[in-house]
Amino acid sequence: MKFVLLAAALSLPAIACAQTAPAPAASIAASSKFSLDTPLTTIIADPVAKAVLDKNIPGVSTHPMFEQFKGMSLNQVAPMAGGAITPEMLAKASADLSAIK
Template sequence: MTKTVFAAAAATLLLAGAASAQTAPAPAEDHSAHAGHAPAAARPTIESSIEALVADPATKTVMDKHLPGLADHPAYGQFKGMTLRQVAPFSQGHITDAVIAAIDADLKALPAA
């Protein structure tokens, strides 16, 4: 059923032209780190793209818990650059504020990367 929901969401995205969603600019680079001591990469957050959430093994586990099969969806390539909040209106009620809040809570509970 989840795959059907995401198929409908992806089709709606394509029809609405939302597949070309804008992304936030990259944060400014931190030059304060000493040579050889680059800051550790932070884990993706609820504001990250779906692709970033699926790429990190720990956050993918959270995504699979709440939205199983999302990364295997046939239209994944069309919505992977979007955030969950951006895809939610097209999910026919499957990505709700409650689901997003639950994912956010689980992401925040993960140990630092």
């Protein structure tokens, strides 16, 4: 019986620490309205987000094949863009999109 009580007492600090730990980075990122994982059609539906997209990755929203990839995110489209969407462009777009609330 003493062993069970001791084991329970030792596990309480771990539970208390788990409840007071800061939110993981994913939760912080989820608070942004837009990200590189947001579908392009959702981004261009918002005038502010569309302006960010047009500024950082010109031509994406007017691309002749936009209808074929509009349901995809920038993270999904970039690897298929043949280098036209650079990591630097994505970084700028990410920073600007995450600033939109």
